[in-house]
Amino acid sequence: xxxxxxxxxxxxxxxxxxxxxxxxxxxxxxxxxxxxxxxxxxxxxxxxxxxxxxxxxxxxxxxxxxxxxxxxxxxxxxxxxxxxxxxxxxxxxxxxxxxxxxxxxxxxxxxxxxxxxxxxxxxxxxxxxxxxxxxxxxxxxxxxxxxxxxxxxxxxxxx
Numbered sequence: 001x002x003x004x005x006x007x008x009x010x011x012x013x014x015x016x017x018x019x020x021x022x023x024x025x026x027x028x029x030x031x032x033x034x035x036x037x038x039x040x041x042x043x044x045x046x047x048x049x050x051x052x053x054x055x056x057x058x059x060x061x062x063x064x065x066x067x068x069x070x071x072x073x074x075x076x077x078x079x080x081x082x083x084x085x086x087x088x089x090x091x092x093x094x095x096x097x098x099x100x101x102x103x104x105x106x107x108x109x110x111x112x113x114x115x116x117x118x119x120x121x122x123x124x125x126x127x128x129x130x131x132x133x134x135x136x137x138x139x140x141x142x143x144x145x146x147x148x149x150x151x152x153x154x155x156x157x158x159x
Contacts, residue, residue: 002119006055016094022053023086023099025138026063027145028075030108030125035142037132038070038115039122046132048141053102063104071123072116075106081145082153086137101137103153105145 003011010019026049028036037046051066053059060077067075081103088098113123126132128146131139144153 004052004054007052011095016096018088018096018098021097021099022059023050023101024053024059024062024066025050025101025103025141026067026075026077026106027081027103027141028067028073028106028108029146032125032127034125034127035131036067036071036073036108036113037124037126037134038120039124041119041121044121046134047138050138052099059102060104063106067106068111068116070117070120071111072114073111074109076109077104078107079105079145079150080152081105081141081147084137084140084153084155101141103141103144 007019007021028049030036036049038049039046049067049070051062051069053062057065063077064075067073083103084101086099086101088096090096113125115121115123128142131142134142147153
């Protein structure tokens with residue numbers, strides 16, 4: 001996956017030390033209620049489209065951009081479904097990161113779902129009851145975005 005230029009510049013200064021980064025997960029539904037998923041090239045897992053928020057970019061703009069870049073589908077953001085954090089990640093190159101995870105509910109507008117980048121192997125629409133195995137935070141993102149009460153979710157603080 002391409003590393004954004006601003007992260008490369010930071011890595012020049014700090015090496016592989018931990019970075020705290022903002023990210024977006026986009027939970028996209030169509031008029032039939034199906035969910036748009038991508039199968040990642042780096043680990044073969046199905047996930048919702050996701051990506052890093054660029055400096056100065058609004059999270060909703062990131063969701064729209066990432067979905068288009070990864071799937072060729074144009075969407076509109078309908079709501080913020082939730083905010084959480086990911087576990088720390090260590091990439092194969094030794095870089096460490098952890099993400100603020102902003103989950104956006106999105107509605108399909110147009111476009112043919114297809115692999116539109118080198119980050120993914122497949123793109124597909126899935127009925128909610130027929131989802132492939134998903135990483136837990138992507139399953140959480142879907143659960144949050146499809147909450148029938150329309151609540152904005154967050155992880156409760158430990159007491």
